[in-house]
Amino acid sequence: MDRGTVGSASRGRLHVEIRHHGASAVVTVTGELDHHTADLLRESLEGCxxxxxxxxxxxxxxxxxxxSTGLNVLLGARLRAEAEGGGVHLAGMQPVVARVFEITGAEAVFTVHDSVDTALSD
Known part of the structure; x- marks a missing residue:
């Protein structure tokens, strides 16, 4: 059950949009996730x-x-989500972003999907 967009926020070069789909929160991140914009994603994930x-x-x-700041935000959310019986699923990564996960080895601790649809059907 998709309830449409339930929240969105922008900070500089980053825009975050949240919608709910059943028991999942879908967080769409647009732009550049770095030291200057990471708090916006952190606040959005913590809010979910x-x-x-x-x-x-x-x-x-x-x-x-x-x-790496953005990666740390996702790692922190993953730890908290797993402690609460859930998890963080990454969907539709562009090659430039996927490379950060490959270089650091972080791809091993996340469930990565080709698209949001496949992440939601998992």
Whole structure:
């Protein structure tokens, strides 16, 4: 059950949109995720977890850049989501973003999907 967009926010070069789909929160991230914009994603993910959505699907299909600060935000959300019985699923990563996960080995600790649809059907 998709309830449409339930929240969105922008900070500089980053836009975050949240919608609910059943027991999952789908967080679409657009733009550049770095030291200057990471707090926006952190606050959005924490808000979803605070609202009881322990299964987070992060739509990375419009994410153009991510540095280690962004990776740390996702790792922190993953730890909290798993502690609450859920997890963080990454969907639609562009090659430039996927490379950050490959280089750091972080791809091994996330469930990665080709698209949001496949993440939601998992």
């Amino acid at each position: 977890l605070d609202d009881g959505y322990a299964r987070l699907v992060v739509d990375c299909s419009r994410l153009e850049f991510m540095d």
